[in-house]
Amino acid sequence: MASVSVIADVADKLASLPDSSAVAMRLKSEQYFDTIQGMLDRFARKKDLEVVYVTTTIPSQSIISALEVLEIPMDHIWFVDCISQIMMSQEKRHPHAIIVESPTMLENIMLKVEFVLRKHPGRNALVILDSINSLAIHNNTKILSEFLHILVNNLRSRGAYTVIFSMQEYETEEIRNMLVLVSDETIELGG
Amino acid sequence: MPNKERDDDERERCVTGIDAIDHILNGGIPRGNTVLISGSVGTGKTSICIEFLIRGALDGENSLYLSVTEPTEKLLENVIPFDFFDERLTKQGKLQFIDLPKTYEKLGIDKEDMDFDQTRLLADTIVQVVEDQKIRRLVLDSVTSVCYRIKDQERIRDFLLRLGTELSAKGCTSLLVSEIRSSDEGYSQWGVEEAIADGVIVTGNLERRGDLLRTLQVVKMRGTTHSRAKYVLDLTTSGVLLVPLLKGGSVATGG
Numbered sequence: 001m002a003s004v005s006v007i008a009d010v011a012d013k014l015a016s017l018p019d020s021s022a023v024a025m026r027l028k029s030e031q032y033f034d035t036i037q038g039m040l041d042r043f044a045r046k047k048d049l050e051v052v053y054v055t056t057t058i059p060s061q062s063i064i065s066a067l068e069v070l071e072i073p074m075d076h077i078w079f080v081d082c083i084s085q086i087m088m089s090q091e092k093r094h095p096h097a098i099i100v101e102s103p104t105m106l107e108n109i110m111l112k113v114e115f116v117l118r119k120h121p122g123r124n125a126l127v128i129l130d131s132i133n134s135l136a137i138h139n140n141t142k143i144l145s146e147f148l149h150i151l152v153n154n155l156r157s158r159g160a161y162t163v164i165f166s167m168q169e170y171e172t173e174e175i176r177n178m179l180v181l182v183s184d185e186t187i188e189l190g191g
Numbered sequence: 192m193p194n195k196e197r198d199d200d201e202r203e204r205c206v207t208g209i210d211a212i213d214h215i216l217n218g219g220i221p222r223g224n225t226v227l228i229s230g231s232v233g234t235g236k237t238s239i240c241i242e243f244l245i246r247g248a249l250d251g252e253n254s255l256y257l258s259v260t261e262p263t264e265k266l267l268e269n270v271i272p273f274d275f276f277d278e279r280l281t282k283q284g285k286l287q288f289i290d291l292p293k294t295y296e297k298l299g300i301d302k303e304d305m306d307f308d309q310t311r312l313l314a315d316t317i318v319q320v321v322e323d324q325k326i327r328r329l330v331l332d333s334v335t336s337v338c339y340r341i342k343d344q345e346r347i348r349d350f351l352l353r354l355g356t357e358l359s360a361k362g363c364t365s366l367l368v369s370e371i372r373s374s375d376e377g378y379s380q381w382g383v384e385e386a387i388a389d390g391v392i393v394t395g396n397l398e399r400r401g402d403l404l405r406t407l408q409v410v411k412m413r414g415t416t417h418s419r420a421k422y423v424l425d426l427t428t429s430g431v432l433l434v435p436l437l438k439g440g441s442v443a444t445g446g
Binding site: 102105106108110112114140145150 | 399400401402404423425427429432433434435436437438439
């Protein structure tokens with residue numbers, strides 16, 4: 001059952017931030033779908049943002065199915081799916097999902113984000129990175145820090161919001177340091 | 192004596208229209224340069240060249256693609272369907288395609304081994320087309336195939352020098368596609384091409400922990416300062432996109 005307080009909390013906290021903010025979103029596993037709903041259904045729709053959702057945790061089709069249940073329109077939501085290919089997923093591919101072969105292909109993630117943003121010039125964007133914990137499974141700290149640094153600064157220069165998910169249960173000291181380095185704000189969801 | 196930076200400022204640029212390449216080159220290819228686009232198969236050479244010509248034609252510059260290795264119809268069937276491509280460009284003659292084997296036939300060049308006179312005739316014919324059609328951007332795909340028919344290094348040198356000098360004098364910026372094997376050292380089949388060209392852009396494949404990344408690196412470009420770093424390339428319907436190659440990870444093999 002959805003937690004209205006989490007959904008509203010996420011939307012309100014993001015709305016209070018200036019444009020181009022890079023945010024570390026520290027959440028617990030049980031808050032996952034409420035957080036997504038708060039970002040996509042409340043925050044992004046209200047601000048009329050183009051959303052690029054980079055998933056390295058669960059296949060895009062699973063998230064899309066959840067969005068359909070929640071009746072969240074997909075018109076302005078695009079997925080960069082870095083996990084379906086390595087899972088050899090046979091699920092049908094949504095027209096708004098772009099596949100990156102593996103979460104180790106960090107440059108290709110940047111390229112696909114760039115591709116989506118170029119397809120929608122003149123629209124402000126929200127780029128969601130889900131999640132730093134799963135990226136850290138596949139990449140070493142050095143290359144992951146470099147990736148985040150370049151991606152976040154590039155998005156900041158374009159005026160886009162960046163939200164980096166971090167699952168509190170799986171955080172390490174290294175991940176926390178990385179988040180501090182690249183983000184302007186940390187939102188910690190209570191409960 | 193003008194310093195290097197002033198030279199950069201003063202040299203007119205041919206803005207490729209591929210944003211990242213223009214950024215790497217501090218504004219574009221110096222106008223009139225002859226640039227070798229060198230790489231193994233499937234690394235994006237032809238896509239880069241086609242985008243260079245389409246962007247130029249869209250910007251009002253007459254552009255010409257000389258195809259040696261495959262007929263134009265087949266090339267256009269296989270090329271990425273760029274969002275920005277406008278069919279009117281070909282109908283208006285802003286973007287032209289010529290199959291070089293047909294030119295060989297017209298010129299009576301039917302031998303596998305071109306002699307000195309035939310080599311000069313070919314260079315002069317290309318230059319004449321550039322002059323007649325007021326071509327500002329030219330792609331020769333591939334110079335390697337042409338050189339296979341010339342064979343002799345001295346004649347190759349003469350052909351490339353003549354072509355490069357004449358095209359430059361006419362303000363035509365040229366990309367010469369050089370096909371190399373990934374195992375090859377150097378940037379061209381004969382070694383002459385890279386020495387004569389004003390610029391060398393290398394495309395390649397980089398294997399990193401089992402992933403194969405397309406890469407691009409500007410090795411040489413006369414008339415401008417430029418980045419010499421390696422970039423990762425993506426061929427998309429929005430055009431060629433580049434991002435810096437991340438250096439934090441261990442790299443298994445070069446490319």
